[in-house]
Amino acid sequence: MHVRSLLSVRARGLALAGVMLLATAVAPLAADAHFMGWPNGKHAYSGSGLLYLNYSRNCSGTFYAAAGDAAYGWNATPTPVWFQEGSVNACNGAVWNGWIDTYSYNNANDWAWGWAQAYALDTICDLYIWPLGCVSSHQQLDPRWDKTYAAGTIMVNTAKATGSNYFLLVGDVAHEMGHNLGLAHAGYYNGESTGYYSIMDYLNWSYNRPRPHDINDVNALY
Numbered sequence: 001m002h003v004r005s006l007l008s009v010r011a012r013g014l015a016l017a018g019v020m021l022l023a024t025a026v027a028p029l030a031a032d033a034h035f036m037g038w039p040n041g042k043h044a045y046s047g048s049g050l051l052y053l054n055y056s057r058n059c060s061g062t063f064y065a066a067a068g069d070a071a072y073g074w075n076a077t078p079t080p081v082w083f084q085e086g087s088v089n090a091c092n093g094a095v096w097n098g099w100i101d102t103y104s105y106n107n108a109n110d111w112a113w114g115w116a117q118a119y120a121l122d123t124i125c126d127l128y129i130w131p132l133g134c135v136s137s138h139q140q141l142d143p144r145w146d147k148t149y150a151a152g153t154i155m156v157n158t159a160k161a162t163g164s165n166y167f168l169l170v171g172d173v174a175h176e177m178g179h180n181l182g183l184a185h186a187g188y189y190n191g192e193s194t195g196y197y198s199i200m201d202y203l204n205w206s207y208n209r210p211r212p213h214d215i216n217d218v219n220a221l222y
């Protein structure tokens with residue numbers, strides 16, 4: 001779904017009218033797509049084969065099993081996405097280039113079950129000499145949603161993790177993984193009048209894996 005960012009507001013309205021009619025006839029999906037930073041807010045992808053994303057869950061505390069289940073949920077979708085498990089070296093909250101790391105924190109007063117952040121590599125000039133230009137620079141990972149993602153973090157709130165809500169823990173990590181793919185909130189969580197058609201909506205007991213809408217969005221992005 002490219003219409004949201006590429007067309008003018010007027011043209012978008014016309015385009016969506018057509019898409020909505022089709023959606024009504026085919027499936028009860030919301031027609032609009034939801035991206036964190038179209039068109040560049042995503043991981044680099046060759047355009048064919050699987051999109052391997054290194055992720056770790058050894059620092060996810062009581063979310064460990066749920067994180068694996070969430071990765072499985074994304075890997076089972078008809079998209080290029082493949083979360084490939086590995087381990088980072090230290091559970092210190094650091095951002096690791098080429099990795100999506102799952103960390104845990106504990107805050108019973110926090111309404112959120114978790115949050116996510118993507119990072120892009122920026123080149124920083126350390127020494128600029130006229131007329132030579134930049135003679136010394138370094139690269140650093142900066143929190144960005146609108147530039148090619150080089151890394152990501154997922155923070156999950158272990159204060160929300162109990163044995164009885166494991167279903168929701170899986171949905172929680174799957175939701176945050178969706179952000180790290182470049183997906184934005186959808187449904188009620190996006191202020192829409194209808195909801196619960198996307199893993200990017202609020203957590204709920206109806207599903208905890210990517211929905212057809214999410215699969216469509218990922219396939220539009222990659």
Ligand SMILES: [Zn+2]
Binds near residue numbers: 175179
């Ligand atoms: Zn979210």
